[in-house]
Amino acid sequence: MNVVEWIQFLAGCAFLFLGLFLFLVEMIGVFRFHYVLNRMHAAAIGDTLGIGSCFLGLIILSGFNFTSLKLALVIAFLWIASPTSSHLIARLEVTTKEDDAEEFEDLTLSKEGESENDHI
Amino acid sequence: MSRKVPEEDYKKTLSYRFSRWLSGEKDPYLGEVEMKKLLPFSEPRELTLSHSKQQQEVREQVYDIKENKEVKGFSIAYRIVSVLVLLFLLAMLLYSVSYLPPYGEAANPVNNEVSERYIEKGLQETGAVNIVTGMILDYRAFDTLGESHVLFIATCTVLILLRREKRRDHEEELSDRTHEPKNDVILQTAARVLVPLIMIFGIYIILFGHLGPGGGFSGGAVIGAGLILYLNAFGFEKTEKFFHAKTYKWMSFGALACYSAAKSYSFYTGANHIESVIPLGTPGAILSSGLILLLNICVGVVVSGTMYAFYCMFRKGDF
Numbered sequence: 001m002n003v004v005e006w007i008q009f010l011a012g013c014a015f016l017f018l019g020l021f022l023f024l025v026e027m028i029g030v031f032r033f034h035y036v037l038n039r040m041h042a043a044a045i046g047d048t049l050g051i052g053s054c055f056l057g058l059i060i061l062s063g064f065n066f067t068s069l070k071l072a073l074v075i076a077f078l079w080i081a082s083p084t085s086s087h088l089i090a091r092l093e094v095t096t097k098e099d100d101a102e103e104f105e106d107l108t109l110s111k112e113g114e115s116e117n118d119h120i
Numbered sequence: 121m122s123r124k125v126p127e128e129d130y131k132k133t134l135s136y137r138f139s140r141w142l143s144g145e146k147d148p149y150l151g152e153v154e155m156k157k158l159l160p161f162s163e164p165r166e167l168t169l170s171h172s173k174q175q176q177e178v179r180e181q182v183y184d185i186k187e188n189k190e191v192k193g194f195s196i197a198y199r200i201v202s203v204l205v206l207l208f209l210l211a212m213l214l215y216s217v218s219y220l221p222p223y224g225e226a227a228n229p230v231n232n233e234v235s236e237r238y239i240e241k242g243l244q245e246t247g248a249v250n251i252v253t254g255m256i257l258d259y260r261a262f263d264t265l266g267e268s269h270v271l272f273i274a275t276c277t278v279l280i281l282l283r284r285e286k287r288r289d290h291e292e293e294l295s296d297r298t299h300e301p302k303n304d305v306i307l308q309t310a311a312r313v314l315v316p317l318i319m320i321f322g323i324y325i326i327l328f329g330h331l332g333p334g335g336g337f338s339g340g341a342v343i344g345a346g347l348i349l350y351l352n353a354f355g356f357e358k359t360e361k362f363f364h365a366k367t368y369k370w371m372s373f374g375a376l377a378c379y380s381a382a383k384s385y386s387f388y389t390g391a392n393h394i395e396s397v398i399p400l401g402t403p404g405a406i407l408s409s410g411l412i413l414l415l416n417i418c419v420g421v422v423v424s425g426t427m428y429a430f431y432c433m434f435r436k437g438d439f
Binding site: 077081091 | 141144306307310314
């Protein structure tokens, strides 16, 4: 076991544990927050950075071969898919929230002046 | 030695704040983040009372408990009998559990000649490198045929339950579909990248079912998910060009008939001790292991169509 292998092992483990820590943060956030957009924010941490560093650790551990290429593809897939689904959830929340629309004054999709009329 | 701390001092400590944070009494981000906490659902007490009163009235009118002695007797007998049946079932199951052999012992009836034969002669007899696929699509193909039919029958049932007549425009405005994101640019861009990849991955899973982990059910589910993503991004106008009820009908019919014909052939030759003309091929090649590849494709077609049809039925009541 030479120095390069040791460095590879330690770096892989470090990234893996960083990813696990981020997943822990995500879990706490998802269960502790009460509002859907806050929860979405917490869940996005694990979906992007957490899974990215976990798989990066696994890629470093396995070396450069076909398995690591597959893992990199999984990361790319998740980084496209997860923000898209978060965007859809956020958009649905903004469109369907009726009772306090004034919170989303800057975010409402309707034209100016229209939201005030809707409110009455 | 413990010492007593006054309550005000205790409230300032880190452990008190941590325990409050942990038990959820206080949201530490409430008031500091720009978004408000979602209030729990509540309705005034009079409304609740009137609702329950209405329900009671409806129930009395439907069952007519005061007048109809039979219904009253039946409802009492139903409760008693259901409890008795459940107790009997519980006792029976507990009794039979006590006779189960200990887990993981070599002499258990699970480790009999059947599993031994699967492991030792599976590759030789079915030609599939993946023993699981060899089992479900060769030794136990009859069971898998039944599962495919179950999926098809489930779709038929959903069709009966959820099918709607020609909807009116007014009705559509009232439904939840108005709130769904339409023509979302971000979703469309992501779908343009992802849908071809998902389709190719699903086809890969189906075609490599006899060589590695995968097979018709999982690959079909992946392709169905890709179709649903495409539908969500581009709407029904685009998908109806290539997939509607008639396509689904003929697709399922063709796949199930193909499966049945292929398996009937192998059952016929097997039962009559006739040599099957289908070569097993070299294990590891794509075109190997006899009929398994064909059966995997059939199962994949049925599963993907069923997934998509379920989604369409629940969303629109038609497709």
